[in-house]
Amino acid sequence: MKFSKKILTAAVCAACVAAPAAWAQTGKISDGVVKIGVMNDLSGVYADLAGPGSVLAAKMAVEDFGGKVLGAPIEIIFGDNQNKPDVSSTMARRWLDQEKVDAIADITGSAATLAVVKIVKDKNRITLVSAGATTRLTNEDCTDRTVHWTYDSYAMANGAARVLTEMGGDTWFFITMDYAAGHALEKDATDAIKAAGGKVVGAVRHPFPGSDFSSYLLQAQASGAKVIGLANAGSDMATTIKQAAEFGISPKQRLAATIMMITDIHSMGLKATQGMVFVDGFYWDLNDETRAWSKRFFERHKRMPTMIQAGMYSAVMHYLKAIKAAGTDDAGAVMSKMKAMPVNDFFAKNGKIRVDGRMVHDMYLVQVKKPEESKQPWDYLKLLKVIPGEQAFLPLSQSTCPLVKKK
């Protein structure tokens, strides 16, 4: 009995000594752990372009960072938001209030993204958006706790429309999905076409989701436009492209996708997609660095990364570096560091985060290869042009973000 009491005392004393040491080490990290919650569509329409691949990319960033920051462990958790704003809001509140999550990342579905960034701002944490596409995130709905990392609808629609118009495709017909995102894509592209001296000869708005697109394609054909702009995404876009080839409309009239991912090309095949031109934020076969990282990703995911997944890695890595530099995980201090430090990794060279939260980096105008040009699996794209960051994204002077006006 006496003996055990002694041990107990010793243990308590040891604990007294050890605890402050541990405290000192992780003192700047709230709750002793840095937790990043990856929230996206794990099973629905966006599961292939973000989904489990984004979760893996975030985990890889943590592993490469060493698993710890300022002595505290880093943890990745994830959840399926089904692209729904209500599901996302509930999940975000639970993560932030009960599970002590420090940053929420990815977030598929524009409405869901907008809902989450507001909650995160209220709770004074950070959102790292990679999957969300809407430009509202860096305009009327911007916050000083949001970073929009990989791409947005402006960069995608504007880039493809401007460059194709300049290349001679000066008459356009749009096949647009009939909801906010489709209309926004069409509008951004139309502005760019007009600015570059082209014109839009017609447009058709199809219900979402659509099933058969041949009727719209025949209308596009009858319009005689040189370029058919597809302001739709996912399986709708895939079916449109497939049927355009079937009716002999492409390649006579060029198809331009506004939002296209490498996984879409993989599922449709090169035969149907060859020659298509679109804007991408990342391609695995750009240089040695991108190849090396993508190879590691491929070994674990069995698919090459989309720009969203590569951007996810880059965003998480930058966030962790900022915590280390700030010496704390306090959201305000970390955000200042994130905005102060340039982003330099395989994904972005000299990327910088603007005051409105837009991470500005180079985008790529790419073209889908012909089947005979493809030398190996996933060898799908050739680079036509690097679009410098300043041209790729909406200029800061045009941003309607209140943070910009304050200056």
Place this chain on the structure above:
Amino acid sequence: MFEWLGITPQGLYGQLLVGLINGSFYATLSLGLAVIFGLLNIVNFTHGAQYMMGAFVAWMGLRYFGVNYWWSLILAPLAVGVVGIVLELTLLRRLYRMDHLYGLLLTFGLALIIEGGFRQAFGISGEQYDIPEALTGATNLGFIFLPNYRAWVVAASLVVCFFAWFVIERTKLGAYLRAGTENPQLLQAFGVNVPVLVTLTYGFGAALAGFAGVLAAPIFQVNPVMGSNLLIVVFAVVVIGGLGSILGSILTGVGLGLIEGLTKVFYPEGSSVVIFVIMAVILLIRPAGLFGKEK
């Protein structure tokens, strides 16, 4: 002639033809539903999943076993039919004496499970299935550049529809089927094995869905949710045609395809609603549908 509509006659003919093509899909799918409802009194919500399975079986056959399109056209419906028969024997059979609602819930749940399984296994982006070599290319009809494969789809589905109609309405087997719909007990008393008849009918309905799936594979993306996108429209077709009416479902399928095609030209935003508007109007005027008989 049509200038006042803002479309050239050529354009209009092209659109009508496209409508006819979609209509023949609707006809094949709604035919299967009508057959199943007619005899089993089951609202088969698994139909969309069975259509999707037909497309996937064709794709898997080509990808893993080198089975070409033509063999798939026979084998995939058989495979889907067999799966249907197993479902009927193990699950559906227990529900015949109960309210329609239970059959609906069961088949709806099964559809979700099947789609979820395919989504888990193949992802959501879908897979690519090429048009068979013999049917590639297109014919210039003057007013439209008609892909040969589309022409084949119309021909194949009309033949299958006619065949099904003929078997059910004009043969002895069909007579048994129709008698089973009216009064199963009496038919059994004549020595006809009604349970087997019912099982085979369900298998046949499922096989029709599988057949439509194979036809659709080269046109649409082979995708786990391809069936659920189409199913609601097909249900509307069956309801408009008159639940359980074979001829009604075929004619309505083709007719609605045409109407939908025209809507896509003149008011594309309304093309997903037009069928349901028609359904509502028809149900107000003729509650049993265009070709249905009130009981």
